[in-house]
Amino acid sequence: QVQLVESGGGLVQPGGSLRLSCAASGSIFSFYSVGWYRQAPGTQRDLVAIIKDAGTITYADSVKGRFTISINNAKDTWYLQMNNLKPEDTGVYYCNAVGVRGSDYDYADFNSWGQGTQVTVSS
Numbered sequence: 001q002v003q004l005v006e007s008g009g010g011l012v013q014p015g016g017s018l019r020l021s022c023a024a025s026g027s028i029f030s031f032y033s034v035g036w037y038r039q040a041p042g043t044q045r046d047l048v049a050i051i052k053d054a055g056t057i058t059y060a061d062s063v064k065g066r067f068t069i070s071i072n073n074a075k076d077t078w079y080l081q082m083n084n085l086k087p088e089d090t091g092v093y094y095c096n097a098v099g100v101r102g103s104d105y106d107y108a109d110f111n112s113w114g115q116g117t118q119v120t121v122s123s
């Protein structure tokens with residue numbers, strides 16, 4: 001199985017910054033995509049940012065120009081740098097990875113989620 005461990009959430013004032021990290025472990029052969037999703041209380045889980053295997057990056061309109069997603073392929077770790085945070089950015093942030101796991105020609109697709117990390121933007 002592929003496991004994802006997130007870190008970096010917390011409480012920050014409006015206008016502040018946070019950096020989330022997501023570390024993947026397991027027999028990962030390749031990624032189709034890695035990304036971040038956000039779920040506010042009483043709402044569905046929505047895409048925040050995603051990197052696809054062709055290098056395409058997509059952001060939710062609400063975070064464009066403020067958030068940056070990046071990946072360190074050597075460490076199977078990706079990040080979400082969040083600047084100029086707003087109260088409406090508050091929620092539980094989940095990382096996600098879709099790809100292929102395995103080795104020695106024994107492969108399988110995977111779709112894994114992190115446990116979630118709380119981000120609260122409040123004065």
